[in-house]
Amino acid sequence: MWQQIISGLQAGSWYSLMALAMVLVLKATDVPNFAMAELGLFPAFCTWALIDGAHLSWWLAVPIGLLIGVALSVVVERTAIRPILAENHFATVLMTIAVFVVINAVVQLVWGSEPRKIDSPFAGSFTVAGQVVAYEQLLSIAAGLAVMAGLILFFRTPLGVRMQAIAEDRVTPRLLGVSVTTVFRTSWALAGAIATIALLLQGQASLLTDQNGSGLLIKGFVAATLGGFSSITGAFVGGLALGVAENLAGAYISTSSKTAIALLAIVVVLSIKPQGLFGRHQVREV
């Protein structure tokens, strides 16, 4: 039971990170990003290649991977998203799906479909009260907590406040001298780094394949939806809850119920309480 919960918290941390990246982009730019997981998948594969192919140390490869993640997100935001932001929501949603397809195809073309594992210095485990805990599990949970705390602090900084202002209203903050460009670029850059962290953690604790992205995408969406899509804490708790629920269902109901639980959760939550379990109802001006 405890074993299941710890594994659930570990997987839940990846979901939380993915959800945080999506909430960040949504809060700042009002774009639901279907490409978010792929924006982390490509840098994670680059990191694997740096460690496995170029024999770089993990401590050097991971920062490079994060930089690639930041750069990729910034480029995508600038070239694909920003030119069409003036059009309706529809176009941006479809554009992120197109970006998802393109990056996923590139990953498949470059690295194929065979599963990889990122070697990390955090292998091994220890025993607490009869329960085996892997260092990787602690690392995942700690990283999730750290990113959440960082984001909460970030949204209190002047740049973070501007970001929220832009999400609410694209016009008035500009009149007050807020640079929309900076806000958009920063949010996508941060989100790219966070998505990369999620995929890296998953890639070194379990396996890295070209399918990891679409899996984490749905889980991240579920977590963010549970959390109401506007709340940082909500998204984080949503991810952990989903991870634990999945693992318990997998252990005590059936293995196939594990994959269905996230999808059921999203359909049920959206039908019953669309603003999410932690979200507040958003009133929009007509």
Next chain:
Amino acid sequence: MTPLALLSGSPRRVAGVAGAVAAALVLLALPGLVNPYLLFQACLVMVTATAGLGLVLIMGWSGQIALSQAGFLGVGAYATTYLVAQGWAWPLAAVTAGLVAALFGVLIGLPATRLRGFYLAIATLAFAELMIRVFVEATPVTGGIAGTAVQAVVLPGIDVDGSRWYLCLAVAAVTTAVVMRIGRVGLGRRLRVVRDAEIAAPSLGVSPMRTKLLAFALSAFIGGIAGALYAQCLSYLTPEIFDMGLLIEFLVIAFLGGVGYVAGPFLGAVVVVVLRDLLQDLGSWQRLVYGLILALAIAFLPRGLASLPARLRARRPAPPAPEPPPVSGQADLTGAAR
């Protein structure tokens, strides 16, 4: 209208009618004109275009982001195959399968009446993924991972390939006629009112909720029927046929072709079927091409290939066009207020 009355029209109209008659004759005679392989490709165009017409209703006209069409196709394909195996006649089985898909459409559409665009995108995407899980698990009906064989429909006096073609042609023609009719009558206007001015809709006597639900049901029904045909083309069904890859093809069909136009899905379907044929052994390249086409279409041709004639006409300076091409669907608003 007698043939004589037709001929008395303007030369342009006569040419149009003659063109339509010629096209219909070519389509009807197609099994004798091309080899079975090309005929099969033509069947695929009809099937995917039919499914795309469902997207015209839901995404083009009512403006809802629905990513569930591949799931509805799966429901239609499996349900028809199962019912035919139970001894049902194919047309009855296909319509029943369409109704089952429509029921799912209403279920997924219920939250849609309250959700903002992208929540709907997520819910419909999750639904499509959930359906794949269902196809994998519901082994007695679907055969699970191993899949299930489809009984081919053979019309009396026609071979299998020809039967498939006439079936696909008939369904595509009926669906096109129905969707065109919907576009012209009150329902089409109500859909566009909900898309362009949802908040004002009730004051025009249009219930956004009922209209959206109807759009979901119709679009899912069309998807289900298209699935029944798709099963005929595939002859063997496995769950992964209906996964994200199919969704992406539908998005390309809808948005490259032009999701606001009845002709759009047919243009998109031709492109996708040709691409599928050219790139069939190059899995990842195929997806790369789809992704790039989708991105370029959204960025540079947001109203799709079907909007090109109107655009070109608008660009030509001298002769004033008899009716100005609608810049957006908002031109229909006035019609709805009547």
